[in-house]
Amino acid sequence: MFDVNQYAVVADSIADAGRFLYERGWSPATSSNYSARVDQDHIAITVSGRHKGQLGAGDVMVVDIQGRPVQSDSRASAETLLHTALYQVFPDAGAVLHTHSVNATVLSRLVPAGELLTFDGYELQKAFDGVETHETAVTVPVFDNTQDIEALAKDTQEWFLKHPEQPGYLIRGHGLYTWGKTMADCLRHVEAFEFLFECELATMRVRP
Numbered sequence: 001m002f003d004v005n006q007y008a009v010v011a012d013s014i015a016d017a018g019r020f021l022y023e024r025g026w027s028p029a030t031s032s033n034y035s036a037r038v039d040q041d042h043i044a045i046t047v048s049g050r051h052k053g054q055l056g057a058g059d060v061m062v063v064d065i066q067g068r069p070v071q072s073d074s075r076a077s078a079e080t081l082l083h084t085a086l087y088q089v090f091p092d093a094g095a096v097l098h099t100h101s102v103n104a105t106v107l108s109r110l111v112p113a114g115e116l117l118t119f120d121g122y123e124l125q126k127a128f129d130g131v132e133t134h135e136t137a138v139t140v141p142v143f144d145n146t147q148d149i150e151a152l153a154k155d156t157q158e159w160f161l162k163h164p165e166q167p168g169y170l171i172r173g174h175g176l177y178t179w180g181k182t183m184a185d186c187l188r189h190v191e192a193f194e195f196l197f198e199c200e201l202a203t204m205r206v207r208p
């Protein structure tokens with residue numbers, strides 16, 4: 001069982017994150033899903049299909065670390081297994097955010113199949129946990145979009161078990177996944193990625 005007070009705290013942090021991300025245009029309409037750790041075995045996650053700029057009581061539910069609903073008749077995010085896959089790889093992850101910004105979507109479609117997106121030489125790379133210098137490249141894998149979330153969860157888990165220092169991934173034509181020790185860390189990672197996506201796209205415009 002989980003602590004309901006702790007659930008209430010993390011559910012609030014998810015609703016606040018939703019308002020922030022929606023206002024910036026990074027989570028339009030019912031796109032995106034967010035989660036935060038309640039305890040070692042339980043995750044609070046958005047209910048599927050909810051408007052992420054208007055989350056309130058009843059829009060965040062609890063699943064176990066395998067993604068099975070706990071004490072709820074609601075349907076958890078369709079992408080729940082992508083979240084639990086990350087919590088399983090990163091025991092110190094406290095939050096996972098998935099967003100659908102225009103820049104993440106467009107850039108993910110421009111990266112050739114089989115190639116990684118690499119950020120190198122940007123001072124802002126230091127916004128990511130564990131990155132101390134612009135000389136440390138940040139490498140972002142781009143997974144093909146699929147409706148087979150179980151298979152995608154397995155692929156992403158395998159990749160991050162081999163590359164645990166990397167802070168996020170893209171799904172082609174779909175969006176960004178990133179995580180952090182706290183919700184504040186995770187939101188900082190979304191902002192850092194968005195800045196870097198904008199820089200890459202601006203660079204492509206002047207140097208096609």
Ligand SMILES: CSCCC(=O)C(=O)COP(=O)(O)O
Binds near residue numbers: 033046047048049077
């Ligand atoms: C309307 S966007 C399509 C589904 C999606 O990609 C998403 O992020 C939201 O799915 P959820 O089941 O978490 O609401």
Ligand SMILES: [Zn+2]
Binds near residue numbers: 033079098174175
């Ligand atoms: Zn999505």
